[in-house]
Amino acid sequence: MTDDAAADALDPATLADALARFGGTEPERRTVARQAADLADAGRYRRDTGRELTVDLVLDELADAPDGSPADRWNWWMGVLSLAYAGYEGFAVRRYPDAE
Secondary structure (H helix, E strand, C coil): CCHHHHHHCCCHHHHHHHHHHHCCCHHHHHHHHHHHHHHHHHCHHHHHHCCCCCHHHHHHHHHCCCCCCHHHHHHHHHHHHHHHHCCCHHHCCCCCCCCC
16 A cells, blocks of 8 residues: 555544544444445445545545434445445444444
8 A cells, every 4th residue: 555545545443533523422433434444445435436435535425414323324325325336235334332
């Protein structure tokens, strides 16, 4: 990984902290961040869109979602990607610690 790629890489801890703007619990935000990191590691988003998955990109996409917690917004985005490209359902957040 080049220095530029490292600077753009999706850092789960940074994303989890930034997701606080959408509310939710810390375990929920960490779970969403892990799913985002898994998506970035899989390379699928980059292959489908030609864009690198970054913290800023995730925040921008989740800001477009209807109201909801980080997991609600993330799942909405995964649904949109599934409609556009198919196969993103596996990255949805189904459960996280301390979920009611």
